[in-house]
Amino acid sequence: MSLEYFLNITGPMLEGARTTVVLFFLAIVTSIPLGFVFTLMVKSAVKPLAWIANAYIYVMRGTPLLLQMLFFCFGLPVIPVIGEYLVMDRFAAACLAFTLNYAAYFAEIFRGGLLAIDKGQYEAAQVLGLGRWHTMTRIILPQMFRIALPAVSNEAITLVKDTALLYAVAVPELLHFAQTAVNRDFTIMPFVVAGVIYLLMTLVLTLFFKLLERKFKFE
Amino acid sequence: MDKNIIEVTNLRKSFGALEVLKNVSLRVAPSEVVAVIGPSGSGKSTMLRSLAHLEVVNGGSIVIGGQDLVRDGVYPSGAKVREITSRMGMVFQHFNLFPHLTVRGNLELAPKLVKQLSAAEIARRASELLEKVGLQDKGESYPSNLSGGQKQRVAIARALMMSPEILLFDEPTSALDPELTGEVLQVMRQLAKERMTMVVVTHEMGFAREVADRVMFMADGEFIESGTPEQLFGSPQHERTQLFLNRVL
Numbered sequence: 279m280s281l282e283y284f285l286n287i288t289g290p291m292l293e294g295a296r297t298t299v300v301l302f303f304l305a306i307v308t309s310i311p312l313g314f315v316f317t318l319m320v321k322s323a324v325k326p327l328a329w330i331a332n333a334y335i336y337v338m339r340g341t342p343l344l345l346q347m348l349f350f351c352f353g354l355p356v357i358p359v360i361g362e363y364l365v366m367d368r369f370a371a372a373c374l375a376f377t378l379n380y381a382a383y384f385a386e387i388f389r390g391g392l393l394a395i396d397k398g399q400y401e402a403a404q405v406l407g408l409g410r411w412h413t414m415t416r417i418i419l420p421q422m423f424r425i426a427l428p429a430v431s432n433e434a435i436t437l438v439k440d441t442a443l444l445y446a447v448a449v450p451e452l453l454h455f456a457q458t459a460v461n462r463d464f465t466i467m468p469f470v471v472a473g474v475i476y477l478l479m480t481l482v483l484t485l486f487f488k489l490l491e492r493k494f495k496f497e
Numbered sequence: 498m499d500k501n502i503i504e505v506t507n508l509r510k511s512f513g514a515l516e517v518l519k520n521v522s523l524r525v526a527p528s529e530v531v532a533v534i535g536p537s538g539s540g541k542s543t544m545l546r547s548l549a550h551l552e553v554v555n556g557g558s559i560v561i562g563g564q565d566l567v568r569d570g571v572y573p574s575g576a577k578v579r580e581i582t583s584r585m586g587m588v589f590q591h592f593n594l595f596p597h598l599t600v601r602g603n604l605e606l607a608p609k610l611v612k613q614l615s616a617a618e619i620a621r622r623a624s625e626l627l628e629k630v631g632l633q634d635k636g637e638s639y640p641s642n643l644s645g646g647q648k649q650r651v652a653i654a655r656a657l658m659m660s661p662e663i664l665l666f667d668e669p670t671s672a673l674d675p676e677l678t679g680e681v682l683q684v685m686r687q688l689a690k691e692r693m694t695m696v697v698v699t700h701e702m703g704f705a706r707e708v709a710d711r712v713m714f715m716a717d718g719e720f721i722e723s724g725t726p727e728q729l730f731g732s733p734q735h736e737r738t739q740l741f742l743n744r745v746l
Contacts, residue, residue: 396591396593398591399593399595401551401589402589404549405549405551405585405586405656406606406607406611406655406659407579407582407583407611407659408606408607408610408611412610412611421595421596421597494597496597496598496639496640497642
């Protein structure tokens with residue numbers, strides 16, 4: 279195993295890892311706010327909003343992400359009449375599937391965070407004269423995000439690994455280049471390199487969330 | 498009429514089929530310290546929470562300083578309710594400090610958001626009150642690093658930040674280790690001396706006896722007996738009061 283070979287395969291794989299990272303960031307920055315919107319809908323006093331959100335969460339958590347991705351890539355375009363307007367770039371379709379799927383999980387994580395907040399917090403805010411908006415933004419949400427942090431970290435790490443599902447819709451990413459190299463060169467090495475790259479990415483995330491947790495320790 | 502700052506008349510409150518407040522009436526004069534005692538589940542806390550609008554009653558009236566918080570079971574608009582309840586501060590059994598804010602943050606948040614005061618003025622007042630409760634060196638600590646007694650003193654200072662005319666205490670020492678109740682009671686004693694109007698739901702008979710102007714005994718959702726501490730502790734008239742006092746004293 280020469281260094282030259284190692285560099286040869288690592289180049290395209292890092293290129294693929296860039297796609298992985300882009301998908302990760304797009305999915306995480308969109309699914310967290312969207313998930314929070316669903317949390318608010320579930321908790322809403324307007325019952326139809328709660329039903330919609332609950333149904334949404336049930337469907338998105340109850341079916342495989344892979345199915346959802348295939349649905350957006352190859353399913354939508356074959357719908358009669360409107361299908362032709364629903365053709366998306368495969369990477370865009372995958373991003374959409376990831377966002378919608380992860381939003382459902384984040385919605386449940388944030389809901390758990392809200393449940394963990396003692397009702398005395400709302401009462402203290404009320405007797406101090408804070409309105410609903412201030413109670414939510416200054417008292418409840420900061421605590422909710424703090425409580426949710428470990429679970430969000432977990433979800434973010436799962437998301438990094440789930441990006442490998444792009445393989446199924448033939449968007450070239452990290453795993454795609456590894457597989458190609460293994461097939462071509464008949465060596466296990468590219469898989470090891472891919473594993474190490476995934477580990478490095480999750481390591482960065484782990485450290486990042488550890489840092490956040492320490493920063494928001496409130497001690 | 499006007500001489501009472503709190504007038505509660507025929508208050509009724511049920512949780513489902515359970516009638517917690519049957520026909521509760523209460524008068525508190527300005528600067529008066531009223532201790533409410535009684536067995537668990539007698540409705541003491543519910544009565545107090547109704548004053549702060551943390552419970553919605555089913556009937557009766559609450560008048561705070563001449564303003565109707567509720568009249569014959571009917572509440573005014575939300576804005577009106579907020580205006581009236583802003584005249585009262587409340588201290589909870591479990592402190593209910595905001596864990597994500599420092600002690601100073603706990604004190605300053607509500608005045609910053611609700612009152613039209615400058616940040617400098619609020620900070621100065623926070624320093625004053627921290628000193629008053631003996632926690633001037635804890636301003637930058639988070640609640641998780643404080644003892645129970647310190648937390649409750651912060652909670653009292655936080656309530657005072659809003660300059661309430663009335664302070665409501667819901668079993669302020671019940672969650673504390675016995676050796677920590679003294680420091681909290683000391684602060685309350687000081688407030689009584691400064692003529693703060695206080696309604697204190699408490700299990701601290703010693704405090705009720707020493708500080709309260711009037712002690713009221715509640716059982717099964719009604720006030721059974723009330724009087725000066727000497728009367729109520731010295732010669733309770735009602736059999737239920739006697740039974741209760743025998744058990745706790």
